[in-house]
Amino acid sequence: MKVNRELIVRTALQLLDDIGLEELTLRKLAARLGIQAPTLYWHFSSKQALIDDMATTILVEASGDLAPARPGDDWTAWVMAFGQGIRRRLLQYRDGGRVVAGSRLTNALFHEAAERIGAQLLEAGLSHRQAIVLMSTVYTFTIGFVVEEQAVFPRPGERSPAYDIAQRNQALDAGKFPLMRKAGPVLFDQFDRRYRESVKLVIEGARASASR
Known part of the structure; x- marks a missing residue:
């Protein structure tokens, strides 16, 4: 062959x-x-050289899915779409988050997509530094989020027995850890919702910073 x-x-x-x-x-x-x-x-x-190319391929595949469905003047929609597009693509591959984490891109195709998104942030009035910090924060958060998500669900719908919520609660004293006992369903079952909520917190912080 x-x-x-x-x-x-x-x-x-x-x-x-x-x-x-x-x-x-x-x-x-x-x-x-x-x-x-x-x-x-x-x-x-080396294996790392191969992983770098694998990571690049995954992110390039995500590049066409990083813009909001209805592009407009709302820069926050571009930021949310950027993160959600990356997350969706990482989840299509087993250990996708770990493959991309710490890898070095081997071409500039993903950067072309990021440049278009960054231009929307600059046009909305963010400074170059604010746009870069915001995009890098969403990027790194998304990768880390997916790494944790895929630890719980190595494959879609296939929960790791290490993250059984009932067993987790049995190990936590209800009187001492009332919040942590309620955290299980939020942390280990509602990834789509928690991801959106988390990125919204990042966006609101960026909005407040940009308005100063």
């Missing part, structure tokens, strides 16, 4: 869904491709 970087990355993403990030190795990927490991090392010198 004649392989190229795109085929390798696409196959790696498929293998990721099958075995997860911990088990993903260049040797297992070579076996999936039906090639010898040295051939794969000619394209990628």
